[in-house]
Amino acid sequence: MDFDQTFDELYLPLVRYCHGLTGERDVAEDIAQEALVRLYTHRVEGPPPGVKAWLFRTATHLIRDLHRVDQNRRRLLQENPVQPAESETPDQSLEREETRARARKALDTLQERDREILLLRYSGFSYKEIAEAVGVAATSVGTLLARAEGRFAAVMADVEAVS
Amino acid sequence: MRHLDEGTLVALRDGDDNATSAEARAHMDACAECRDALDSARRTAEIVANALTALQEPVDVGSAREAVRSRISAAAGEAAESPSIALGARRARWGASALARAAGLILVAAVGASALPGSPVRQWVTSVISSGEAPSPVPVEAPEPGRVEDAGIRVAIAAAGRVRVVGLQPGDAVVVEWVPGSEVAVFAGSGSRFRSDANGVLATVTGGPVRIELPVDVRPLALEVEGRTWLTSRASGVEFLVAPEDPAAAPLRFAVPEGEVP
Numbered sequence: 001m002d003f004d005q006t007f008d009e010l011y012l013p014l015v016r017y018c019h020g021l022t023g024e025r026d027v028a029e030d031i032a033q034e035a036l037v038r039l040y041t042h043r044v045e046g047p048p049p050g051v052k053a054w055l056f057r058t059a060t061h062l063i064r065d066l067h068r069v070d071q072n073r074r075r076l077l078q079e080n081p082v083q084p085a086e087s088e089t090p091d092q093s094l095e096r097e098e099t100r101a102r103a104r105k106a107l108d109t110l111q112e113r114d115r116e117i118l119l120l121r122y123s124g125f126s127y128k129e130i131a132e133a134v135g136v137a138a139t140s141v142g143t144l145l146a147r148a149e150g151r152f153a154a155v156m157a158d159v160e161a162v163s
Numbered sequence: 164m165r166h167l168d169e170g171t172l173v174a175l176r177d178g179d180d181n182a183t184s185a186e187a188r189a190h191m192d193a194c195a196e197c198r199d200a201l202d203s204a205r206r207t208a209e210i211v212a213n214a215l216t217a218l219q220e221p222v223d224v225g226s227a228r229e230a231v232r233s234r235i236s237a238a239a240g241e242a243a244e245s246p247s248i249a250l251g252a253r254r255a256r257w258g259a260s261a262l263a264r265a266a267g268l269i270l271v272a273a274v275g276a277s278a279l280p281g282s283p284v285r286q287w288v289t290s291v292i293s294s295g296e297a298p299s300p301v302p303v304e305a306p307e308p309g310r311v312e313d314a315g316i317r318v319a320i321a322a323a324g325r326v327r328v329v330g331l332q333p334g335d336a337v338v339v340e341w342v343p344g345s346e347v348a349v350f351a352g353s354g355s356r357f358r359s360d361a362n363g364v365l366a367t368v369t370g371g372p373v374r375i376e377l378p379v380d381v382r383p384l385a386l387e388v389e390g391r392t393w394l395t396s397r398a399s400g401v402e403f404l405v406a407p408e409d410p411a412a413a414p415l416r417f418a419v420p421e422g423e424v425p
Contacts, residue, residue, distance in 0.1 A: 003235075007228050015222050016215075025220050029227060036231045041238045048315060049350065096217055103214035122215050127179045142170030142179070146204070149173070153210045 003040070009048070010055055011036065013123055017056060020119040021063050023104055031066075035059040049129075056123065057133045060116060106155035114148035121145055166190075167197045169204075176204045178336045178408075178416045180372055188334075205409065212413075315350035316357035316364055320381055325363040327387045328373055330355070333421045335371025337388065339407070340414035341379045348376035371419070388419065 011032060018028035035058040038044075044054055107115055113134055120130045130145075131138035167175070167187055174183045175191060191197050326347055328337070342348075349357060351368035358365045366373070377384060377396065384396040393405040407415040 003232065004228075007224075007231065011224060011227060011231075012222060015227075016219055019220070020215065020218060025222075029222065033227055033231050033234070037234045037238065040235045048317070099214060099217040103218050106214065107218075118211070119215070121177070122212060127174065127177070140170070142172075142174040143168065144170075146169035146173040149204075149207050149211050150169075152214070153207045156210060156214055 006051065007036065010052055014055055014059055017119050017123045018059050018063060020107060021060070021115060023108065027066070031059050031062050034062060053125070053129050053133065056120065056125070060133060102156050106152045109155050110148055110151060114144065114151070117141065117144050118148045118152060166194065167200070172197070172200055172204050176201055176208065178338060178372065180336055314353055314355045314357070315348060316359060316366070317346055317348040318359040318364060319346050320363055320378070322381065323362060323383050324381050325385045325387060326375060326377065327363070327365045328368060328375070329366070329389055330368040331371050331373065331389060331419045333419050335373070335419045337417040337419065338372060338374045338414050339386065339417065340374070340376050342376045343379060345378045345381050346376070347378060350374045393417065
């Protein structure tokens with residue numbers, strides 16, 4: 001398995017998926033890198049779709065484990081405030097920033113499983129793969145996805161109406 | 164038949180043949196109300212896709228690549244002694260319970276907290292997920308036989324290219340995605356065969372659905388299905404000779420028309 005090719009194809013989608021789940025870019029990058037390191041240190045082998053599914057599933061479980069110790073993390077945050085993130089590049093428009101904030105809020109209102117289903121689908125996973133990754137029946141994915149999309153879009157619309 | 168439920172509607176929208184039946188597709192053809200609902204589901208998908216795209220931030224891929232490469236090199240000795248994981252083989256699940264793993268992580272986190280003066284979150288997270296106490300990934304399950312993308316090819320092509328697909332049946336789904344670069348990729352079910360040269364790919368598939376990645380930077384480029392040209396990409400633009408469900412959608416979704424297969 002060629003490292004550069006695998007990295008080029010999968011790193012960015014994986015970071016974006018993790019970012020969607022965590023809301024924190026640095027954490028997302030760390031999780032994505034950890035999953036890729038494990039891919040090679042565990043010597044995972046298989047066709048590209050299988051490797052992609054393995055990576056995303058591994059990242060999902062790493063994030064779930066981080067959430068399990070979220071209380072500790074919150075305590076650490078309180079004791080050790082984090083420096084503000086890097087400022088956005090100047091050419092990013094205000095509208096994009098507002099859309100980003102709305103999208104983040106909409107994602108945060110979803111339950112963990114719904115968020116995973118939504119982000120996996122928009123990362124290109126099939127319903128069958130989503131079912132395997134999230135642990136639901138394949139026949140339920142369409143319904144769960146539709147409801148997650150509906151809630152997401154409703155929150156986006158609500159926030160737009162308020163702002 | 165009653166109107167289609169929301170799950171079936173989005174499965175039809177997404178071209179997931181495993182989740183939809185011929186009966187549902189026939190109902191869609193005959194029911195204006197359900198077609199309106201499908202259009203609504205497409206608009207919702209567009210809202211979601213645009214919002215998720217807006218969330219994307221610049222990522223320093225070069226630094227990440229070197230960081231990952233360095234960590235893999237450092238772990239190479241240890242990895243050489245561990246068994247490889249062949250995708251498709253069912254594996255034993257974690258020996259420890261989820262509760263024990265969570266407890267182990269909390270312990271690691273507590274130790275990390277005491278050892279990190281100033282404790283930026285990133286350092287803390289890195290310490291947790293890099294720890295030997297962190298859980299192993301979940302086992303890899305065997306892929307479903309015949310599932311889309313069980314087989315595939317990805318090749319770089321020259322300044323002009325052609326992608327040919329044969330072996331499909333009327334109604335089979337073909338999903339086409341434009342990607343940066345100069346590589347063509349075709350993915351299909353198990354048992355599909357692929358041939359390539361500098362000018363393109365011939366995929367002899369065992370049926371649909373088929374997913375195709377076409378490079379935006381290679382022109383002219385043609386997609387042929389069952390001997391018929393479906394689309395061409397030239398400097399002047401993309402021309403569809405077989406209409407996708409939505410020419411503005413990404414990815415493009417097609418269905419093999421009736422009478423297409425000789």
